[in-house]
Amino acid sequence: MRTYTCAKDLGDLKAAVNEAFEIKKNRFAHKTLGENKTALLVFFNSSLRTRLSSQKAAMNLGMNSIVLDINHGAWKLETERGVVMDGDKTEHILEAIPVMGCYCDIIGVRSFAQFENKEDDYTEKILNQFIKYSGRPVFSMESAIVHPLQAFADLITIEEYKTKARPKVVMTWAPHPKALPQAVPNSFADFMNEADVEFVITHPEGYELDTQFTRGAKIEHNQDKALEGADFVYAKNWAPFRDDIYGRVVNTDRSWTVDSRKMSLTDNAYFMHCLPVRRNMIVSDEVIESERSIVIPEAANREISCQVVLKRMLESLS
Ligand code: AN0
Ligand code: CP
Numbered sequence: 001m002r003t004y005t006c007a008k009d010l011g012d013l014k015a016a017v018n019e020a021f022e023i024k025k026n027r028f029a030h031k032t033l034g035e036n037k038t039a040l041l042v043f044f045n046s047s048l049r050t051r052l053s054s055q056k057a058a059m060n061l062g063m064n065s066i067v068l069d070i071n072h073g074a075w076k077l078e079t080e081r082g083v084v085m086d087g088d089k090t091e092h093i094l095e096a097i098p099v100m101g102c103y104c105d106i107i108g109v110r111s112f113a114q115f116e117n118k119e120d121d122y123t124e125k126i127l128n129q130f131i132k133y134s135g136r137p138v139f140s141m142e143s144a145i146v147h148p149l150q151a152f153a154d155l156i157t158i159e160e161y162k163t164k165a166r167p168k169v170v171m172t173w174a175p176h177p178k179a180l181p182q183a184v185p186n187s188f189a190d191f192m193n194e195a196d197v198e199f200v201i202t203h204p205e206g207y208e209l210d211t212q213f214t215r216g217a218k219i220e221h222n223q224d225k226a227l228e229g230a231d232f233v234y235a236k237n238w239a240p241f242r243d244d245i246y247g248r249v250v251n252t253d254r255s256w257t258v259d260s261r262k263m264s265l266t267d268n269a270y271f272m273h274c275l276p277v278r279r280n281m282i283v284s285d286e287v288i289e290s291e292r293s294i295v296i297p298e299a300a301n302r303e304i305s306c307q308v309v310l311k312r313m314l315e316s317l318s
Contacts, residue, residue, distance in 0.1 A: 001312040003131055004139035005124075005146050006187070007194045010308075013155070019311075020156045020304050027060045027307065033314050034063030040104035041067045041141065044111040044126070049275060050141045050149065053302035054108055057310050060303070066104065079126065093129060101134035106313050110141040113181040115239065115247030121145060122210070137313040142183050145210070150274050151187035152305035155195055157298045158232055161270055166196055167231035168267070172223055173203035174282040175252045176237035184274050185238050186213040193217060202226035204251050210241050223256060230266040233258060235273050235282050252281075259284040263292070270294045 010016040039058040058065040077096055078089035111126040127143040140146050169192055171185060186209060192199040193215050200218045220226040235258045239247045271293045279285055
């Protein structure tokens with residue numbers, strides 16, 4: 001595997017989930033595969049789970065890892081080609097990326113959507129430069145429009161907890177005070193569309209996601225109706241994708257918050273969220289603390305999803 005950005009990169013998803021279960025049974029089974037290999041984890045944005053789970057996954061495979069926080073200690077990077085660099089940016093990303101590639105074997109990149117230019121975000125301008133200029137396999141640790149390590153961990157979690165052959169999975173928009181990227185819902189939709197589930201998306205008007213990710217998924221604007229009979233409720237805020245309101249907060253309607261009444265409409269559903277989550281905006285204290293909340297096992301599976309990806313990248317080296 002040379003790049004990891006979407007469900008398709010995993011090939012047969014069932015096989016990938018089975019590989020994840022095998023790794024989960026014995027996460028040290030391949031502890032020499034990564035011997036003398038180094039993962040460089042580059043963060044342009046904050047992280048708790050991705051930062052820790054990726055290092056842990058690398059360690060389980062016998063790899064070393066180097067974490068680079070671009071905004072804390074590295075030179076300020078220019079990302080536009082052709083600019084006269086007479087401002088506050090000291091180094092160009094076109095030198096920085098190949099230099100980073102010199103010191104490692106695999107690179108993970110976190111670079112959120114900037115909401116300044118939709119085309120820059122939706123062409124994955126930063127991530128694709130890493131793919132093009134680093135000379136290394138590159139995986140997204142949430143880039144502008146995808147978060148495939150999260151979505152794979154979500155799928156593993158659903159496969160672990162499901163009690164029906166084809167569970168109903170409802171992804172619901174929920175309110176948040178700040179503009180958040182579409183990466184998590186995009187990748188979740190990408191994976192659910194490939195998985196054996198009944199997938200429904202619910203959001204207020206104006207919050208339609210890019211159809212390259214939602215594809216044929218059912219969209220129901222009435223949240224109560226969407227939640228009926230759900231086996232899994234996957235809550236997430238995202239800012240609008242639509243051109244005229246791209247990346248703006250146009251709705252903070254707290255009637256969309258997932259609370260006990262909303263959960264009572266479901267078939268005793270499990271509650272999921274990628275975290276970090278703002279309580280009593282996205283989800284009530286009662287729901288996230290309830291015994292049907294699986295946000296912690298979901299986060300734990302981030303180690304496993306990353307380990308499958310690193311393992312496959314290591315296997316493709318040399
Ligand atoms: C980010 C987002 O919504 O994309 C990261 C989630 C994994 N969330 C925040 O910035 C709060
Ligand atoms: N879910 C997730 O990616 O969390 P972090 O932003 O803390 O890495």
